[in-house]
Amino acid sequence: MQISAAWKLQHFPAGQMKPYELATPGFDDRFWITAKVPGDVHSTLIERNIIDHPYFGHNDIKSRWIEDEEWWYRGQFNYEVTAESDERHELIFEGLDTFATVFVNGLEVGSTHNMMMAHAFDVTRIVRNGWNCIAVKFDPLRKHHEQKELFQWSSYTKERPWIRKAAMNFGWDWGPRMVTVGIWGAVCIERKSVAKLNSVFARTADASKDEATVLIDVEVKAYSKHLHIDCEIILLDQAGQRVAEDRVAVEGTNASVDLVLNSPQLWWTHDLGQPYLYELQVNLFADGQMVDSSRQTLGIRTLELELQDERDNPSFAFLLNGVKVFAKGANWIPVDHFIGSAPDARYCELIDLAVEGHMNMLRVWAGGIYEKDVFYNECDRRGVLVWQDFAFANALFPDYNRDFMDNVRNEVIYNVKRLRNHASLALWCGNNEIDWLYDMKSSSGDITSPFYGRSIYHELIPEVLAELDDSRAYWPSSPYGGNDDNDPDVGDRHNWQVWHGSVYPRQFGDRPVLDYSIAGVTFKNFKKDRTLFNSEFGMHASANRYTLEKNIPAGQFYWGSVEMAYRNKDTNHQKGILLMEGYTGIPQNIEEYMNFSMLTQAEGLKYGVEHYRRNKQRTSGTLIWQLNDSWPGTSWSMIDYELLPKASYYYAKKFYHPLLLSVEHEPGEPLQVWVVNDTLESYAGKVTLQVITYEGKEVFVKAWEANVPCNTAVYLGQVDEAEALNGNLAEGVVVKVSAEGFAAPDNLCYLRDQKDLLMKAAELEIVSDEASQTVTITAMGTLARMVKIDLPQGRVRFSDNYFDLLPNEIRIIQISHPEGIPVSFAGLSVSALN
Numbered sequence: 001m002q003i004s005a006a007w008k009l010q011h012f013p014a015g016q017m018k019p020y021e022l023a024t025p026g027f028d029d030r031f032w033i034t035a036k037v038p039g040d041v042h043s044t045l046i047e048r049n050i051i052d053h054p055y056f057g058h059n060d061i062k063s064r065w066i067e068d069e070e071w072w073y074r075g076q077f078n079y080e081v082t083a084e085s086d087e088r089h090e091l092i093f094e095g096l097d098t099f100a101t102v103f104v105n106g107l108e109v110g111s112t113h114n115m116m117m118a119h120a121f122d123v124t125r126i127v128r129n130g131w132n133c134i135a136v137k138f139d140p141l142r143k144h145h146e147q148k149e150l151f152q153w154s155s156y157t158k159e160r161p162w163i164r165k166a167a168m169n170f171g172w173d174w175g176p177r178m179v180t181v182g183i184w185g186a187v188c189i190e191r192k193s194v195a196k197l198n199s200v201f202a203r204t205a206d207a208s209k210d211e212a213t214v215l216i217d218v219e220v221k222a223y224s225k226h227l228h229i230d231c232e233i234i235l236l237d238q239a240g241q242r243v244a245e246d247r248v249a250v251e252g253t254n255a256s257v258d259l260v261l262n263s264p265q266l267w268w269t270h271d272l273g274q275p276y277l278y279e280l281q282v283n284l285f286a287d288g289q290m291v292d293s294s295r296q297t298l299g300i301r302t303l304e305l306e307l308q309d310e311r312d313n314p315s316f317a318f319l320l321n322g323v324k325v326f327a328k329g330a331n332w333i334p335v336d337h338f339i340g341s342a343p344d345a346r347y348c349e350l351i352d353l354a355v356e357g358h359m360n361m362l363r364v365w366a367g368g369i370y371e372k373d374v375f376y377n378e379c380d381r382r383g384v385l386v387w388q389d390f391a392f393a394n395a396l397f398p399d400y401n402r403d404f405m406d407n408v409r410n411e412v413i414y415n416v417k418r419l420r421n422h423a424s425l426a427l428w429c430g431n432n433e434i435d436w437l438y439d440m441k442s443s444s445g446d447i448t449s450p451f452y453g454r455s456i457y458h459e460l461i462p463e464v465l466a467e468l469d470d471s472r473a474y475w476p477s478s479p480y481g482g483n484d485d486n487d488p489d490v491g492d493r494h495n496w497q498v499w500h501g502s503v504y505p506r507q508f509g510d511r512p513v514l515d516y517s518i519a520g521v522t523f524k525n526f527k528k529d530r531t532l533f534n535s536e537f538g539m540h541a542s543a544n545r546y547t548l549e550k551n552i553p554a555g556q557f558y559w560g561s562v563e564m565a566y567r568n569k570d571t572n573h574q575k576g577i578l579l580m581e582g583y584t585g586i587p588q589n590i591e592e593y594m595n596f597s598m599l600t601q602a603e604g605l606k607y608g609v610e611h612y613r614r615n616k617q618r619t620s621g622t623l624i625w626q627l628n629d630s631w632p633g634t635s636w637s638m639i640d641y642e643l644l645p646k647a648s649y650y651y652a653k654k655f656y657h658p659l660l661l662s663v664e665h666e667p668g669e670p671l672q673v674w675v676v677n678d679t680l681e682s683y684a685g686k687v688t689l690q691v692i693t694y695e696g697k698e699v700f701v702k703a704w705e706a707n708v709p710c711n712t713a714v715y716l717g718q719v720d721e722a723e724a725l726n727g728n729l730a731e732g733v734v735v736k737v738s739a740e741g742f743a744a745p746d747n748l749c750y751l752r753d754q755k756d757l758l759m760k761a762a763e764l765e766i767v768s769d770e771a772s773q774t775v776t777i778t779a780m781g782t783l784a785r786m787v788k789i790d791l792p793q794g795r796v797r798f799s800d801n802y803f804d805l806l807p808n809e810i811r812i813i814q815i816s817h818p819e820g821i822p823v824s825f826a827g828l829s830v831s832a833l834n
Contacts, residue, residue, distance in 0.1 A: 001188055001189050001190075001191065002186055002187070002188045003075065003077050003134075003187045003188055003189060004077070005037070005075030005076055005077040005134065005187070006034075006075065006076055007034070007035045007036065007037045007073055007074070007075040007183075008029045008032035008033065008034060008035060008073070008074045008075070009032060009033045009034075009035035009041065009044055009071065009072070009073055009182075010029070010032040010033060010071075010072050011041075011066075011069040011070060011071050011072070012069065012070050012072070013069065013070065014068070014069065014070040014139065014140050014143060015070070016070070017070075019101065019103070019108070019137055020106070020108075022072055022074075022135060022137070023103035023106050023107075023108070023135040023137070024106045025105050025106050025131075025132075025133040027074070027135075029074045032072075032074065033045075033048055033050070034048070035073065035182075036341070037073070037075065037182075037183045037186075037187060038094075038095065038183060038184055038185050038186055038340045038341070039182055039183065039184070039340045039341045040097065040180045040181065040182035040184055040338050040339070040340040040341055041066055041071055041180065041181045041182045042054065042063060042066060042178065042180055042338055043338045043340070043341035044182075045063075045066070051063050051066075054176075054178060054337075055337075055551050055631050055632055055641075056551050056552075056553070057551070057552065057553045057556075057563060057566075058563075058566060060176045060177070060178060063178075064177075064179075066179070066181065067140060067141060067142075067179035067181070068140050068142065069140060070137065070138065070139060070140060071137075071138040071181050071182070072135065072136065072137050072138070073134075073135065073136045073138075073182070073183055074133065074134070074135045074136075075133070075134045075135075075187070076131065076132070076133050076134075077131075077132055077134070078130060078131055078132070079127055079128075079129070079130070079132050079189065080129060081127060081128060081129040082129075083129075085193070086193050086194070086223070086224075087124070087191055087192065087193045088122065088124050088191075088192050088193065088196075088223060089122070089123050089124045089127050089189055089190070089191055090120050090121065090122055090123065090124075090189065090190045090192070091104060091109070091120070091121045091123045091127075091134070091187075091188075091189055092118055092119070092120045092121075092187070092188050092189070092190055093112075093118060093119045093120075093136075093183065093185060093187055094118045094185025094186045094187070094188075095115065095118065095183065095184035095185025095186075095340065096112045096115065096119055096136070096138075096183060096184070096185070097115045097138075097165065097180055097181055097182055097183075097184045097339075097340065098112075098113065098114065098115040098138075098141065098163060098164065098165045098181070099111070099112070099113050099138060099139040099141065099143070099144050100112045100119075100136050100137065100138050100139075101136070101137045101139075102119075102121060102134070102135075102136050103134070103135040103136070103137075104121070104123050104126045104127065104132065104133070104134055105126055105127070105128065105132055105133055106133070106135075107126055109121040109122075109123060109126065113144070113164065113407060114164040114407055114410070114411055115164060115165040115166060115184070115369070116164050116165075116166075116369060116370055116391050116411045116415065117370075117410065117411045117414040117415065118185065118414065118418075120190075123189070127189070134187070136183060138181045138182065141159065141163055141165075141179065142159070144162065144163065145159040145162045145163060146159075148162045148398075151395065151396040151398075151449070151452065152396065152441075152446065152447045152448065152449050153394075153395060153396050153437075153438075153441055153446065153447050154394075154395035154396065155172075155393075155394035155395060156170055156171045156172060156173075156177075156394075157170040157171065157177070160395065161395050161396060161397050161398060161453075162398065162404065164391075164407055164408070164411060166334065166339065166367070166368050166369050166391070167366075167367035167368075167391070167393045167394070167395070168333065168334060168337070168367045168368055168630065169337070171569070172367060172569065173569050173570045173571065174333070174569055174570070174626070174629070174630075174633060174635035174636065174637070175337060175569060175629075175630050175631050175633060175635075176337070176569065176631065176633075178337040178338075178631075180337070180338060180339065180340070182340055183340070184339055184340025185340070185372075192223075192291070192292060193223070193291060194222070194223055194224060194227065194286045194289075194291045195220055195221065195222040195223060195224075195227065195229055195284060195286045195291050195292065196220070196221050196223075196284070196291070196292045197218065197219070197220060197282060197284050197292045197293070197294050198219040198220060198221050198253075199217075199218075199219045199417050200216065200217070200218050200219075200280070200282050200294050200296065200421070201216070201217040201218075201219075201417075201420060201421065201468075201469075202214055202215070202216045202217075202280055202296075202298050202421055203215055203420070203421075203469075203470075203471035204300050204301055204302055204471070205258070206302065207264055207266060207300055207301065207302050207321065209263070209264075209266075210262070210263065211260065211261065211262055211263075211264070212260070212261045212264035212266075212300045213258055213259070213260055213261075214235070214244075214258070214259040214260075214261065214298070214300065215256070215257075215258055215259075216233055216256065216257050216258075216259055216280075216282075217254065217255075217256050218231050218233075218248075218250070218254065218255045218256070218282060218284075219253060219254055220250050220253050220254070220255070220284065221253065222253070222286070224286075227286045227287055228249075228286070228287050228288075229249070229250040229284065229285065229286050230247060230248060230249045230250055230255070230284075230285050231247065231248055231250060231255050231257075231282055231283065231284055231285070232245070232246075232247050232281075232282070232283040232285065233245060233246050233247070233248065233257055233259060233280070233281070233282055233283075234280075234281040234282075234283075235259060235261060235278050235279070235280055235281075235298065236278060236279040236280075236281065237265070237278055238276070238277070238278070243261055243262075243278070244259050244260060244261045245259075246259055261300065264300045265278075265300070266300055266301050266321050267299030267300055267301040267380075267383075267423045268301070268320065268321065268383060269320065269325065269360040269361075269383045269384065269385060270355055270360065270382055270383030270384065271328075271358060271360050271383075271658050271678065271679070272320065272323065272325070272360075272383075272679070272680055273383075273680075274383070275299065275380065275381065275382065275383030275423070275424075276299065276300075277297040277298065277299050277380060277381065277423070278297065278298045278299075278300065279295060279296070279297060279298070280295070280296050280297070280298040281293065281294070281295055282294045296421055297377075297380060297381075297423075298421070298423070299380060299422075299423025299424070300423075301320060301321055301423055302319075302320070302321055302322065303318065303319065303320055303321075303426055303472060304318070304319040304473070305317070305318060305319075305427060305472075305473035305475070306318070306319050306324070307491075313618075314489055314490055314532060315532060315620065316481075316491055316492050316532040316533040316620060316621070317532075317533070317620035317621070318361075318385065318426055318427075318620070318621070320385075323680065323711070324620065324711065325360065325361075325385070325620070325621075326613065326616055326619075326620055326621060326678050326711075327360060327361040327385065327533070327620065327621030327622070327623065328358060328359055328360050328361065328609075328621070328622060328656045328678075329354070329359040329360060329361035329362050329363070329384075329385075329621075329622075329623050329624070329627075330354070330359060330362060330363070330623055330624040330625070330626060330627035330638060331362075331363045331365050331535075331536060331623055331624065331625045331626045331627060332350075332362045332363060332364050332365060332368075332371075332375075332626070332627055332628065333365055333367070333368050333626055333627075333628060333629075333630055334368040334369060334630050335347060335350060335628060335630065336630050336631070337630045337631050339368075339369060344372075344374045345818075346643070347371075347372065347374045347375050347378060348374070348378055349643055349795065349818050350627065350628055350639065350643070351375070351378045351379065351382055351384060352382075352818065353639060353643075353645065353649070354384060354627060355382050355383075355384065356653070357638075357649055357652045357653050357656060358652070358653060358656035358657050358658065359384065359627075359652070359656060360383070360384060360385060361384065361385040361386070361387060361426065361621065361623060362379065362384055362385075362386055362387070362623075362627065363386075363387035363388075363389065363429075363478075363535060363623050364386060364387065364388050364389055365389055365393070365432060365626075366389035366390060366391055366392055366393040366429075366431050366432035366478075367391075367393035367394070367432060368391070369391065370388070370391060370415045370418070370419065376419060376422045376424060376425065377422075379422070379424035380422055380423050380424045383424075384424055385424055385425075385426040386422070386424045386425050386426055386427075387426060387427045387429060387478075387535070387623070388419065388425055388426075388427065388428055388429065389429045389430075389431065389432055389478065390412065390415075390428065390429065390430055390431060390456075390457075390461060391411075392430065392431035392432070392434060392453065392456060392457065393431065393432040393433070393434070394432060394433055394434065394437060395434070395453070396434075396438075396447075396449065396451070396452040396453050397452060397453030397456060398452060398453075399452055399453050399454065399455045399456050399460075400452065405456075405460065408456060408460065409460060409464065412460065412461055412464045413464055413468065416428075416464055416465065416468045416469050417468060420468065420469040420471065420472075425472060426472065427472060427473055427474070427475060428461070428465060428469070428472065428473070428474045428475070429474075429475045429476075429477065429478050430456070430457030430458070430461050430474070430475065430476040430477050431453075431456075431457050431476075431477045431478070432477070432478055433477070433478065433479070433494065434453060434457070434477055435454075435457070435476065435477040435480055435485045436477065436479050436480070436484070436485035436486050436494070438451050439484065439485060439508055439509070440506075440512045443508075443509050443510060443511050443512065444511055444512055457476045457477060458476055461474065462474060462476075475491070475492070478492055478494070478535050478536070479491060479492050479493045479494045479535065479536075480492065483507040483508060484505075484506050484507050484508050484510070485508075486504075486506070488505075488529060488530055488531040488532065489532070490532070491532065491533070492531075492532070492533040492534070492535040492621075493529070493531040493532070493533065493534055493535065494534075494535060494536035494537065495525075495526065495529050495531065495534050495536070495537040495608075496536070496537070497520075497521075497525045497528075497529075498521060498522065498523050498525050498526055498537060498538075498539060498604065498608070499521055499538065499539045499540070499575055499579065499636075500514065500521070500575065501514045501515040501516050501517070501520040501521045501575065502514060503515050503520070504528075504529075516572065516574060516575065516578065517578065518578050518581055518582040519582075520578075521575050521578050521579055521582075522578075522579065522582050522583070523539065523579070523583075523600075523603070523604030523605075523607050523608060524607070524666075526604075526607055526608035526611050526612075527607070527611050529608075529611075529612075530615060530618060530619070531612070531619060532618065532619060532620060533619065533620050533621040533622075534608075534612060534619070534621065534622050534623065535621070535623045536623065536625045537608060537622070537624065537625060538601075538605065538624050538625035538626065538636040539576075539579055539600065539601050539604050539605075539636060540568070540570065540575075540576045540579075540597060540601065540634060540635060540636055541597045541598045541600070541601035541602070541634075541636075541637075541646050541647070541648060542593055542594040542597045542598055542634055542646075543567070543629070543632060543633065543634060543635075543637075543640035543641065543642075543644075543646070544594075544640055544642070544644040544646065544790070545594060545790055545792075546642060546644065546790070546791070546792045546793060546794060547632045547640045547641055547642040547644060547794070548564075548567065548594075548632065549792075550632065550642070551567075551632040552564065552567075557590060558589070558590050559587055559588070559589050559590045559592070559593045564590070564593075564634075567632070567633045567634040568633065568634040568635075569633060569635075570635075576597060579600050579604070580596045580597060580600050582753070583596075583599075583600045583603065583604075583753050583754055583755065584596035584599055584600055584753075584754045584755055585754075585755040595786065595788070595833055597634075598646050598647035598648070598786075598802065599647060599754060599786055599802075599833065601636075601646065601647065601648045602646070602647040602648040602650075602651040602802065603651075603754070605624060605648050605651065605652065605655070606651050606654075606655045608622070609622050609624075609652075609655045609656065610655055610660065610662040610664075611664070613655075613660055613662070613676045613678075613713065614662060614664060614674050614676065614713050614715075615713070616676060616678075616712070616713040617713065624636075624638065624648075624652075626638070627639060629641040638652065642794030642795065643794060643795045644794060644795070644796065645798075645801070646802075647786065647788075647801070647802035650798075650800060650801050650802045650803065651802070653745075653800075654745045654747065657744065657745055658677070658678045658679045659675070659676070659677055659678075659679065659683070659739075659742060659743060659744035659745075660674075660675070660676040660678075660744065660747075661673075661674070661675055661687060661737040661738070661739055661744045661745070661746070661747045662674050662676070662737070662747060662749075663689070663735055663737055663747070663749045665721070665735075665749065665751060667721075667730065667751065667752060668721060669721060670718040670719060670720050670721060671689065671718060671719045671720075671721060671724055671735065671751075672715065672717075672718040673687060673689055673704065673715075673716045673717055673718065673719075673737060674713060674714065674715055674716065675687060675706050675708045675713070675714045675716060675739075675744065676712075676713045676714075677708045677709070677710060677711065677712055677713075677714070678711060679710060679711070680710050680711065681710055682707075682708065682709045682710050683706070683707075683708045683741065683742035684705075684706065684707045684708070684741055684742075685705075685706055685739055685740050685741020685742045686703050686704070686705060686706065686739070686740045686741060687703065687704050687706045687716055687737060687738070687739050687740075688701065688702070688703040688704075688737065688738050688739075688740070689701065689702050689703070689719065689724075689735065689736070689737050690735070690736045690737075690738075691724050691725065691726070691728075691733050691734075691735055692733060692734055692735075692736060692806060693728060693732055693733055694732060694733070694734065694758075694759055694760060694782050694783040694807070695760075695781065695782055695783075695807055696781075696782075696783075696806060696807030696808060699725070699726045699727075699728050699733065700719070700723070700724045700725070700726050702719055704716040704717055706739070706741075708742070721751070725751075729758065730751040730752050731751075731752050731756050731757050731758045732757075732758045733751065734748055734749070734750055734783060734804070734806070735748065735749045735750070735751065736748050736806070737749075748804050754785075754833075757785075759782075759783065759785060759834040760782050760834070761782075761834060762779060762780075762782055762783065762784035762785070762832045762834045763779075763780040763781060763782070764777055764778065764779060764780065764784060764787070764805075764830060764831075764832060765777070765778040765780055766778075766830045768825055768828055770822075770823075770824075770825040773814060773815045773816060773822065773823060774812055774813060774814055774815065775789060775812075775813045775815065775828070775830065776810065776811070776812045776813075777789075777805065777810070777811050777813065777830060778805075778808065778809070778810045778811075779805035779806065779807055779808060779809050779832075780807075780808070781807055781808070782807055783804065783805065783806055783807055783834075784804065784805040784832040784834065785804055785832055785833040785834045786802050786803070786804065786832060786833040787801075787802070787803055787804065787805055787811075787830065787831070787832045788801065788802055788830070788831050788832070788833075789801050789813060789815075789828070789829075789830050790827075790828070790829045790830075790831075791815070791823065791824075791825070791827060791828055792826075792827040793823075793824070793827075795817060795818055796815065796816075796817065796823055797815070797816045797817065797818065798813055798814075798815055799813050799814040799815075799816075800813055801813070805832075
């Protein structure tokens with residue numbers, strides 16, 4: 001039963017008030033602040049107009065006082081208890097942030113010190129029939145770290161290694177410090193008698209089109225001895241029909257069964273098939289009477305991490321139902337800095353966008369949280385694989401401290417049990433960048449201490465997984481493997497040569513080198529990378545105009561303002577300037593900054609992903625940093641905080657399409673034509689390459705017959721640049737590749753960088769029809785580069801945006817809202833880069 005209490009909130013200087021007085025049921029809290037649970041203190045104070053919104057301007061600085069106060073929640077609820085009953089009652093908090101002491105009816109029932117897990121308290125002897133009161137005291141964090149030793153390395157802040165809390169709360173290179181506090185998960189009371197199901201673990205042992213075997217382990221807690229306890233296990237298909245069942249006795253506290261299913265419907269990612277989900281029912285009986293039950297979805301699938309391919313070459317590839325998957329996706333950070341207040345709809349919309357953008361994998365990054373249930377449920381339902389980091393990012397951690405390690409072990413056990421049944425969960429990963437950066441920082445002299453924390457990722461987590469989840473692979477860190485833990489020939493890789501200017505190759509012990517120059521940070525460096533799996537890479541782009549204008553004080557929305565600079569939390573802002581200088585030229589105003597940064601990000605990611613996908617025989621995945629934003633800033637994200645996709649997202653709908661046409665080319669070199677097919681079907685047809693002037697004249701054309709087997713990259717042929725230009729300037733033409741016979745989207749590419757193109761001013765004919773929610777755009781006489789549709793509102797969806805139009809080409813854009821409500825066209829604008 002979820003508790004829908006009338007919650008109140010108040011703060012005091014730490015230690016000023018006597019806890020037993022504030023926790024007493026009769027305490028007068030009528031002058032406290034009305035609060036929502038789940039939620040957090042910041043969101044409550046914003047909603048009650050007590051603080052200015054921290055996302056606007058520099059207001060986050062004005063809310064720093066919140067982290068130094070002691071905060072109290074009080075809630076009242078009614079409950080039915082029978083005096084003679086043998087029922088047990090457990091109060092469960094699904095999320096407490098972070099150091100909390102819990103009181104029920106004035107009695108202290110326990111304390112917590114971990115944001116990353118649920119906390120349960122036996123209140124059988126305390127809860128009463130009728131009216132009840134819960135009080136929760138949250139300590140300021142400094143009380144729990146100010147007397148602790150500091151480590152030589154903890155990115156962005158020194159106190160967080162001791163605190164099991166989302167690392168990004170302390171600030172990161174894409175978001176501000178916002179140290180939250182509060183009841184961030186649901187609160188419920190679980191009522192059980194005689195016995196209960198502690199956990200059900202179901203996983204696929206083997207599966208084919210004819211038969212599948214599902215292993216099911218049930219863990220039971222009995223409150224009485226000498227009971228005959230057994231479990232009924234039923235598997236239902238989507239029509240509600242029983243397709244397999246069994247009944248098994250519980251021996252001690254455990255029962256296991258191998259459930260065999262004929263002609264199973266397998267779970268696939270959305271790009272390879274249907275993410276079919278069964279329903280698994282487990283009914284618990286004690287002496288013939290049903291005393292507990294559970295319901296959960298079950299996806300039947302096999303999933304392996306291949307580290308050596310069939311030719312004994314090194315590999316890092318996911319095999320889903322025996323099929324090698326090219327992982328196309330992005331890294332996922334928390335959907336908001338105020339995690340507890342983020343609505344489920346925000347998760348659903350982001351995953352909808354990921355699926356619409358042809359992504360089949362999301363990596364839950366280690367500096368956030370183990371995500372809410374809605375995230376994994378949606379990934380199961382929509383057919384998106386999940387790479388799950390454990391919550392350790394960019395720091396040393398005190399693995400020599402017994403209390404800390406006990407805390408970590410409980411966190412790991414809880415989250416492994418919570419998440420292991422999800423079909424979407426593809427990989428457990430120990431941490432983000434710690435193994436790699438420890439070596440680099442040691443080699444540079446920044447760290448001279450031992451590798452504190454190593455035993456967490458290389459001992460503790462593997463031990464827990466060996467006991468609790470034998471069904472999927474574990475990877476100690478990301479990146480990991482090879483001669484420097486970021487080796488392109490072993491394991492996964494983070495490519496931060498682009499943007500951060502990290503100079504590769506490098507081996508263990510080499511002093512790291514950064515190259516902050518146009519050549520050092522350019523996205524052209526992607527083509528040097530022959531990684532097995534690129535799990536982090538990307539570059540900044542501006543947020544959309546609406547997102548920025550909404551959160552920047554009047555008079556400060558201009559290129560070079562201090563408020564614009566405050567949106568960018570990365571070190572060395574020169575990196576973005578260098579990237580644009582090399583590709584678009586340096587922007588001179590805010591409009592050029594938004595356009596140039598978005599185009600550079602979009603074209604850069606296109607350049608990299610097309611390279612990796614052409615190299616599909618070796619490379620098996622690209623996870624772009626990053627999908628989303630947690631506040632309205634300038635970052636690597638493809639979708640900004642107001643859920644407005646950037647240009648790179650619309651580009652990704654093509655460069656992540658299962659059928660990809662691409663042209664590999666550098667100035668002066670031949671144009672090489674490729675087709676990539678990530679589907680399980682073979683295709684045949686014709687691929688045509690056209691060279692077209694900006695005024696629409698076709699100056700060259702060539703076609704190839706294309707036979708493209710399933711799950712392959714096929715090289716079709718090449719054309720010398722001079723032949724393709726046919727006497728025209730490279731700066732004055734666009735190359736178009738298109739397919740007949742299979743549904744690969746057209747692809748346009750330019751033979752020189754944007755800053756060098758000789759484009760004339762475009763003229764657009766625009767017809768907007770609010771009744772049909774469409775905008776029709778025609779390029780009149782000359783090519784229109786990066787046509788942009790803007791509406792001053794959030795959460796707007798365009799069927800396409802940030803696209804190029806050939807001369808006299810017409811594009812009809814459908815505009816929609818995720819809630820299905822009509823979109824107002826007030827403030828609609830359409831422009832092109834030229």
